[in-house]
Amino acid sequence: MTMNKPNPTQRRKARKLALQALYQWHIAESPITQIEAEFLVDNDMTKVDREYFSEVLRGVPASKSVLDEHIAKHTDRSPKEMTPVELAILRMGTYELIHRIDVPYKVIINEGVELSKIFGANEAHKYVNGVLDKLAQELRMPEVKAVKK
Structure with a gap:
């Protein structure tokens, strides 16, 4: 089985839509399957990595408590004190650091x-950068060490 190299532009669009969908999930508390269906209908998905969009969109809520535990170790704020955007970005980034080893940690941080x-x-980008960087050092230590050599 040959894996196609992911298209960075399609991945970027998938992350952007996943962030918006996760934000909606956080605010509206609608079922994730309903939000996903709405996004697939309401958005032009032809230039989006749909598999990636669906994986992140379903994976983040499914592992929310584990993601929040990892995030809590590296921040001085509780999830309730973060903006819904920051929280969604940090959860997405943490999910990718744990479950998408095929994506370099630097790409995950940069996208966040x-x-x-x-x-x-x-100043949210500085906060997100700091937290994701600490998470990468925890969750991807061998990769971080290899890159820093």
């Missing part, structure tokens, strides 16, 4: 920072 620049508050 870029999303927080677009959707987050003024």
Whole structure:
């Protein structure tokens, strides 16, 4: 079985839509399957990595408590004190660090920072960068050490 190399632009769009869907899930508390169905209907998904979108969108809520435990170790704020955007980005990034070993940790951090620049508050990208960097050191230590050599 040959795996196609993921298209970075399609992945970026998938993350952007997943963030918006996770934000909606957080605010509206609608079932994730309903939100996913709405997003698939309401958005042009032809240039989106749909598999990635669905995996992240379903995976984050399914492992929310584990993700929040990891995030809590590296932040001085509780999830309730974070903005819904910051929380969604950190959960997505943590999910990817744990479950998507095929994606380099630096890509995950960079994507989280870029999303927080677009959707987050003024200095949110600095906060997201710091927390995801600490999470990468915890969850991807061999990769982080290899890159820093």
